Amino acid sequence: MTDRSKGSTITVLRSNTIEVPALRVAIVDEGPEVSVPLGLEPVTIGSSDECQLVLRDRRVSRRHCSITLGDDGVVLRDLASKNGTFLGEIAVREAVLVPEVIFTVGMTRLAVRVVGAPAVLELHPTPQFGEALGGSLVMRALFARLAEAAQSDETILLLGESGTGKELLARGIHDMSPRRDGPFVVMDGGSISPNLIEAELFGNVRGAFTGAVDARVGLLQHADGGTLFLDEIGELPLDVQPKLLRALEARQFRAVGSNKWQPFHARIVAATHRDLRAAVRDGTFRSDLYYRLAVIEARVPPLRERKDDLELLVDRFLASQTPPLTRHDLPKTTMAMLRSHSFPGNVRELRNVLTRLALFPRLGLDALEPIRKRTLDPGAHDNDAEGWSQLFDLPLREAREHLVERFESSYLEAKLKDHAGNVGRTAQSAGVSRQMIYRLLERYGLRPGEV
Ligand SMILES: Nc1ncnc2c1ncn2[C@@H]1O[C@H](COP(=O)(O)OP(=O)(O)OP(=O)(O)O)[C@@H](O)[C@H]1O
Numbered sequence: 001m002t003d004r005s006k007g008s009t010i011t012v013l014r015s016n017t018i019e020v021p022a023l024r025v026a027i028v029d030e031g032p033e034v035s036v037p038l039g040l041e042p043v044t045i046g047s048s049d050e051c052q053l054v055l056r057d058r059r060v061s062r063r064h065c066s067i068t069l070g071d072d073g074v075v076l077r078d079l080a081s082k083n084g085t086f087l088g089e090i091a092v093r094e095a096v097l098v099p100e101v102i103f104t105v106g107m108t109r110l111a112v113r114v115v116g117a118p119a120v121l122e123l124h125p126t127p128q129f130g131e132a133l134g135g136s137l138v139m140r141a142l143f144a145r146l147a148e149a150a151q152s153d154e155t156i157l158l159l160g161e162s163g164t165g166k167e168l169l170a171r172g173i174h175d176m177s178p179r180r181d182g183p184f185v186v187m188d189g190g191s192i193s194p195n196l197i198e199a200e201l202f203g204n205v206r207g208a209f210t211g212a213v214d215a216r217v218g219l220l221q222h223a224d225g226g227t228l229f230l231d232e233i234g235e236l237p238l239d240v241q242p243k244l245l246r247a248l249e250a251r252q253f254r255a256v257g258s259n260k261w262q263p264f265h266a267r268i269v270a271a272t273h274r275d276l277r278a279a280v281r282d283g284t285f286r287s288d289l290y291y292r293l294a295v296i297e298a299r300v301p302p303l304r305e306r307k308d309d310l311e312l313l314v315d316r317f318l319a320s321q322t323p324p325l326t327r328h329d330l331p332k333t334t335m336a337m338l339r340s341h342s343f344p345g346n347v348r349e350l351r352n353v354l355t356r357l358a359l360f361p362r363l364g365l366d367a368l369e370p371i372r373k374r375t376l377d378p379g380a381h382d383n384d385a386e387g388w389s390q391l392f393d394l395p396l397r398e399a400r401e402h403l404v405e406r407f408e409s410s411y412l413e414a415k416l417k418d419h420a421g422n423v424g425r426t427a428q429s430a431g432v433s434r435q436m437i438y439r440l441l442e443r444y445g446l447r448p449g450e451v
Pocket residue numbers: 131132133134160161162163164165166167168169231273313347348351401
């Protein structure tokens with residue numbers, strides 16, 4: 001460590017305890033308030049609202065550059081920007097930054113600043129939380145937070161892109177909590193028709209609405225004594241949001257069509273791929289419900305921000321093939337290829353790519369095509385109409401996921417075709433929300449007008 005980088009590197013204090021410097025990325029010519037914190041998660045800088053530091057500068061690309069705090073200190077990386085990232089007169093692709101050194105993107109001058117004393121952070125003792133793997137510092141810090149949170153009864157909100165492992169982590173929280181012997185119940189808010197969500201959650205009495213032929217117990221009650229995982233909570237219709245809020249605050253609910261309040265004893269873990277704070281600002285999500293859910297809020301980083309996890313995940317997914325494989329069974333270029341991929345579908349995509357590579361090692365870069373172009377083996381469909389037999393070699397959970405993904409992408413393509421690419425009509429005919437259709441389009445790399 002050079003003298004100049006003092007105060008800007010991570011220090012290992014003991015095994016499982018690190019000291020993280022207090023850093024901010026600041027716009028030099030503005031006041032101190034125009035800065036964002038830099039911790040174990042990278043800061044991306046660009047003109048897109050998705051960046052942590054958004055610059056209104058015409059010469060700045062949407063995702064222009066990133067700054068990461070890692071074992072090597074603070075690293076500045078250009079993200080293939082149009083006009084480049086500069087240290088003085090020199091355009092850099094990657095550079096180790098020391099505090100107060102000015103770098104320029106477009107017309108904006110920036111620097112990383114040390115703003116106070118470092119924070120001490122606990123890491124999970126192993127690179128595993130339930131079934132979720134992650135050896136990167138950011139994942140081990142997340143696992144440690146979740147392990148602690150699992151012991152309480154507080155509501156947890158997991159934020160992260162599709163395929164980052166939110167459901168796996170929710171299961172991990174349940175398995176580590178005092179409720180581990182109770183049920184773990186999942187409600188996928190995105191896949192239920194918006195007008196049925198309330199009944200799904202709270203149950204209904206007989207005749208409560210057209211089609212309610214029988215009384216039904218809701219998921220909140222099914223999860224009694226255990227954990228209810230509310231996946232895609234961002235899709236919860238506005239009219240159901242106050243009812244969920246009331247239930248969470250009073251710890252009791254009313255089935256649809258009933259006047260009777262019933263207590264419940266489930267712990268709630270919620271998740272979404274949406275930016276819920278933005279949804280609160282837009283008025284599509286109630287702020288009081290957001291704060292009630294986010295008693296403990298944790299962001300699950302996308303795979304592209306934690307490439308250090310790749311090897312562990314690759315080894316796990318290869319070992320789960322039949323017969324089990326290792327990295328040596330794949331072409332030498334595989335790891336480099338995976339490292340340079342951005343994985344929009346995150347760990348789910350990595351798992352699918354590896355299953356495909358295990359079957360066809362010579363596919364190389366073709367294995368990274370969007371899911372919809374992939375079939376496990378096109379030839380298998382001739383005498384095995386569903387191509388199922390290959391799935392028999394996978395563990396049940398993975399086989400089931402593959403099958404659901406293949407079905408969902410074909411279903412979506414067919415429905416979109418029927419409705420000439422109109423998302424609203426496709427959603428109505430599929431009985432799901434428009435947001436759900438957008439989410440599936442993103443997951444399967446489809447565009448409404450191109451099917
Ligand atoms: N850290 C991880 N370790 C091992 N497997 C993982 C990890 N993260 C995700 N996976 C695998 O990736 C797949 C997707 O994970 P999961 O369903 O938990 O993601 P998600 O964030 O809930 O996605 P979505 O929002 O689309 O529902 C699963 O097969 C899961 O086993």
